[in-house]
Amino acid sequence: MRAKFFNKKTIPQTSQNAFALLNSDTLSSIEKILSNFIHLIDIEKSVLTHPHSAISDNQEFLKDLKARFNKMRKALDHGKPYRSLFSDVCKLKEGLEVIFGYYQTQIELCQPIAKDYLRKIRSEDSDVATLLHKIAYTEKKYAFHQNESKIIKKHIINVTAQDVMEQDMTSIQEIVQQSLSVDHLDDSEFSCIGSL
Numbered sequence: 322m323r324a325k326f327f328n329k330k331t332i333p334q335t336s337q338n339a340f341a342l343l344n345s346d347t348l349s350s351i352e353k354i355l356s357n358f359i360h361l362i363d364i365e366k367s368v369l370t371h372p373h374s375a376i377s378d379n380q381e382f383l384k385d386l387k388a389r390f391n392k393m394r395k396a397l398d399h400g401k402p403y404r405s406l407f408s409d410v411c412k413l414k415e416g417l418e419v420i421f422g423y424y425q426t427q428i429e430l431c432q433p434i435a436k437d438y439l440r441k442i443r444s445e446d447s448d449v450a451t452l453l454h455k456i457a458y459t460e461k462k463y464a465f466h467q468n469e470s471k472i473i474k475k476h477i478i479n480v481t482a483q484d485v486m487e488q489d490m491t492s493i494q495e496i497v498q499q500s501l502s503v504d505h506l507d508d509s510e511f512s513c514i515g516s517l
Contacts, residue, residue: 332402332403332404332406333404333407335407336402336403336404336405336406336407336408337402338407338501339402339406339407339410339501340396340397340402340406342499342500342501343393343397343406343410343501344397345397347496347499348390348393348394348397350492350495350496351390351413351417351496352390352394353489353492354417354420354489354492354493355386355387355390357478357485357486357489358383358420358423358489359383360474360475360478360479361424361427361434361435361478361479361482361485361486362379362383362423362434363434363437364379364380364383365379366434367379367423367434368426369382369419369422369423370419370422370423371415371418371419372418372422376419382416382419385412385416386413386416389409389412389413389416390413392409393406393409393410393413407501410501414496414497417493417496417497418493418497420489420493421490421493421494421497424486424487424489424490425490427482427486428483428486428487432482432483435479435480435482438475438479439479439480442476448472449472449473449476452469452472452473
């Protein structure tokens with residue numbers, strides 16, 4: 322007879338603890354960081370690195386971060402933790418550390434990606450120039466479409482890249498240092514092995 326080491330239906334204690342400490346403010350901060358990052362990275366050119374290696378596919382890295390974030394957001398919205406929540410939080414924190422490192426490098430190099438973006442929009446056929454021309458020559462109040470709002474948002478974020486990066490770096494430090502484990506000193510029933 323094979324021994325059962327864990328019940329697939331139960332949520333591990335580590336994931337329950339992470340869920341109890343996770344809140345909508347933290348997820349809102351992460352959502353803002355991810356949104357800013359998407360506008361401050363060149364998917365093709367930017368070099369992202371983990372502490373020990375380079376990330377081979379920026380698009381896949383972003384897709385994975387967004388998927389983990391959305392899974393956590395859904396769990397929090399529905400009030401239901403899931404088995405791999407603790408692991409997802411750890412992976413998301415690792416991803417935030419990658420973003421932190423990218424921002425550090427960009428600041429040290431005087432914002433080459435943001436400067437490249439700003440140089441490109443100075444041409445008459447850029448999305449921003451076209452949109453501004455359209456707004457300037459519209460006689461009535463202009464209503465932005467979703468795609469146009471994204472263009473304006475990207476422009477504002479890149480113009481203020483230094484401030485955005487510094488603010489996000491502060492938020493990332495706070496999130497990464499936030500503990501997602503509960504103190505179990507007074508809990509005689511708690512076992513680290515049993516929580517896996």
